[in-house]
Amino acid sequence: MATAVLKAARIDVRANEAVKQLLQEAARTCHKTTSEFLLDAGIAAANQALADRKRFELDDDQWQAFQTMLDRSVQPPKRRLNALLTEPGVLD
Numbered sequence: 001m002a003t004a005v006l007k008a009a010r011i012d013v014r015a016n017e018a019v020k021q022l023l024q025e026a027a028r029t030c031h032k033t034t035s036e037f038l039l040d041a042g043i044a045a046a047n048q049a050l051a052d053r054k055r056f057e058l059d060d061d062q063w064q065a066f067q068t069m070l071d072r073s074v075q076p077p078k079r080r081l082n083a084l085l086t087e088p089g090v091l092d
Helices: 017-029 034-054 060-071 079-086
Strands: none
Touching: 017 034
């Protein structure tokens, strides 16, 4: 993972003592330093958060189904969905 390459940039994180101890304990159970644990977890979370915003891959059948859905004519919303979208809610 990215933790194996030379690291020159620093990221500072502030946490209360309970969170710090939790992260240290989790890192120990994974046989990592706290920094390695946080960096690996942060990279995984960042990749997950960005995955659907950058790129997605489809095989030929999935691509054809996707194209078919995009080419479909627009259908009016269902009655209950239309009511949900147009009627005032409890907070309005």
